[in-house]
Amino acid sequence: MISDDPDLGFVQALKAGQDQALTALMDRHRQGIFHFVLRHVPNEADALELAAEVFVRAYFRIGSFEPTARFVTWLYQIALNLCRDHARSRAYRDSLQTISADAPAEEGEGQGPIRAGERDPLEQTERREELDALQKAIRELPPDLKEPLILTALEGYSQAEAADLLGLSQKAVGMKVYRARKLLLARMDKMGF
Numbered sequence: 001m002i003s004d005d006p007d008l009g010f011v012q013a014l015k016a017g018q019d020q021a022l023t024a025l026m027d028r029h030r031q032g033i034f035h036f037v038l039r040h041v042p043n044e045a046d047a048l049e050l051a052a053e054v055f056v057r058a059y060f061r062i063g064s065f066e067p068t069a070r071f072v073t074w075l076y077q078i079a080l081n082l083c084r085d086h087a088r089s090r091a092y093r094d095s096l097q098t099i100s101a102d103a104p105a106e107e108g109e110g111q112g113p114i115r116a117g118e119r120d121p122l123e124q125t126e127r128r129e130e131l132d133a134l135q136k137a138i139r140e141l142p143p144d145l146k147e148p149l150i151l152t153a154l155e156g157y158s159q160a161e162a163a164d165l166l167g168l169s170q171k172a173v174g175m176k177v178y179r180a181r182k183l184l185l186a187r188m189d190k191m192g193f
Helices: 007-016 019-036 044-064 072-087 090-095 121-139 143-154 159-166 172-190
Strands: none
Touching: 007 019, 007 044, 007 072, 019 044, 019 072, 044 072, 072 143, 072 159, 121 143, 121 159, 143 159, 143 172, 159 172
């Protein structure tokens, strides 16, 4: 049993039927879950929907939670499984269709005043293109490499925490992160970044 889990009191209250404990857990973890999911799916609308679904599933499955690991680890495992399911769904494949360069831009897109101290528009555009290319390259990584990379490099989990979440050894996580970074560097180089 993990006695230093700061969420354990809320989990026990939720198991006892105190639904307001779910609100407290959502307040504590909503932002992190959303950003985690957003790194796995290509748009915010899907990420918001999946993040909400994480808490719905947690609510209905709270009886199966055993405090052998931290609650947040269990919650992120639910999120990871939802992301995997989403990646396999038809909706995900359809969302990867590219938009024509001739398509009209959304009204107001890319417009706005330039403030003092900001990068010039060309530099901002180049930086945005590089970030977009990196996000695309991360999304295209094989799931077995993408997941450890996102957890450690973007979510700030230690390799031990990521290993626990993914059900891998710490050494396996380290090797997968290394391979993912190597692939990303090659893809970015190939794209001219």
